[in-house]
Amino acid sequence: MLAPLANRTFRHLFAAQVTSLVGTGLTTVALALLAYDLAGGDAGLVLGLMLALKMVIYVALAPVIGAAVARFDRRRMLVVLDIARAAIVLGLPFVTEIWQVYALFLALHLCAAGFTPAFQATVPDVLPDTEEYTRALALSRLAYDIENLASPGLAAVALTVLSYDALFAANAATFCLSALLIVSCRLPRPAAQQARRFRDRATQGLRVFLATPRLRGLFALYFAVSAGGAMAIVNTVVLVRDRLGGGESDVAVLMAVLGGGSMLAALALPRLLEHVSERRVMLTGGALMVGALLAGLAGSGFAVLAAIWAVIGFAGSLIGTPAGRVITRSSDEESRPAVFTAQFALSHACWLVAYPLAGLLGRLDESWIAFAVLAALAAAGTAAAAAFWPSEDRSSLTHDHPEQHHTHEHVHDAHHQHDHEGWEGPEPHSHPHRHGPLRHAHAFVIDDHHPAWPRG
Structure with missing residues (x-):
């Protein structure tokens, strides 16, 4: 179970996840107390609306945010989003109106909608071995469950000596620590992103x-x-x-x-x-x-x-x-x-x-x-x-490619075997090219050359 922690990059990413989870758990308790101070008996309604708002952000805006940040350096983006979350959380103790809570809560989860999927997509690049990656997923799940169990207790202990405003400061500190941990490791360089319209990236x-x-x-x-x-x-x-x-x-x-x-x-x-x-x-x-x-x-x-x-x-x-x-x-x-x-x-x-x-x-x-x-x-x-989900779920599928002419960035893989005239530049490069009709088998995923799943 602990084997993935031998990988320094994953160890730092996992530590960043754990610290962020603990801080977020403390903020959940502090938000409930802040809502009660501002709304009294309507605090439950305020919290319910905030949770509904969070879900709407994640459902409707996560793909848009993901498309907006897709072309940025991933490590830099994760660090910036962590620092932004720290700054937002530090603003919560100074609010005096309910609408201000909603505004900061909205900003906080807009950042989370960009951070979490990018973080999740980084781990399989760090741990390409399937068994190691499976153990890493199990560790992440354990961290999430332990945080759910431990955070209320940690918050209760902290509140015996601190005000709930201090819990927001603690959460900001965890986001800053998470950013430092991400800065301290070298993430794999992500694959080159194809030039796409924003709508295509979002969908x-x-x-x-x-x-x-x-x-x-x-x-x-x-x-x-x-x-x-x-x-x-x-x-x-x-x-x-x-x-x-x-x-x-x-x-x-x-x-x-x-x-x-x-x-x-x-x-x-x-x-x-x-x-x-x-x-x-x-x-x-x-x-x-x-x-x-x-x-x-x-x-x-x-x-x-x-x-x-x-x-x-x-x-x-x-x-x-x-x-x-x-x-x-x-x-x-x-x-x-x-x-x-x-x-x-x-x-x-x-x-x-x-x-x-x-x-x-x-x-x-x-x-x-x-x-x-x-x-x-x-x-x-x-x-x-x-x-x-078919019961015979094979990764490698035999499929046919019709003739196709298009332009996109590529390397000379199994789908790109063609002659050059010298002007095309080093790989990966982009130029008009033709694909002849082809029937072959390989690990199949939906992409520009495979827009539909093979039948049969």
Whole structure:
């Protein structure tokens, strides 16, 4: 599990991720306290609107931001976005109006929408070995789950000696430390980006996602993840306090169990994926999610609910952790940042559906209705994934190329074997060229020369 940390670049990137996660967790607590100071009893509404705003930014604007920064040096861009986030967080203690909170929150997550997909796309370039990359994904998942469990406790301890404004300063410090860690390592040079119109850059990842069967399956599975996750995240407090008569400590226990299930799957996955395909692992996660939600129809006590929450966490990690492998296998170096950006937007679109749905259903007197509807959503997502994602999912596919004339930057790979007159310049270079009709086989991804998936 710890083997990827032997790679200095990944070690620094992972440390940057962990420090940013801790700081963000502290800010989540501080924002709740700030909202209460400014809005009083309407603080819950303010926080709910901020979370909805975050989802809208991630869904609607992440591809646009990704296209805007695609041609920048990746290390420099990550550092600039970290410093920008630090500056924004430092401004939060000085706000006096709710609209100012919304404005800074909007700016903060615009930066995150550019940072996170670019960061995710960098890791497979740093760790090209599939097994090492799988362990790195598991480590990242563990870091995320541990942060969810530890941040509330860290914030509580900090608040015994500091004001909540100091939590914002701590978050700014973590972003600065993250920037220093990224500066301290040399990132692989990304592949040259083709000259494209802005609209084409903004939609490139989405086009690859929708044209690749296994990525359509991944998108469908995110509905299963969000259905179970939203049920647990949104309705735990309602189920514990109103239905079971429990206290705040019981709520904390259930959330810890949810994270524990996720961590257990992350620990098991590197070994499991050596023997079992991503498709089988992830569809199993979808089936477990459906089963866990259906188990909630029984309306049993705290112990059964804890078991359900553990399975939801476990199933969500079975789906979410291998996603990076699936995306890496379905993209090339040039398109990978755009595809990770599309995954970022599409996965949050699923949460944008599931969060309000779980909240509305959770208000009903009968909790089984929420479990039933969300189980149906998870089942639909899992069934669609099984249909979209072929069981025989080969990377190398035999396919035909029709004759084609076009101009773009290229090197002399299997698709570019042509004569030159001397003026074209060193590779990679761009000039008009012709592709004759061709039938061959290789690791297939959607790109300029392969705009559609082969039939059969």
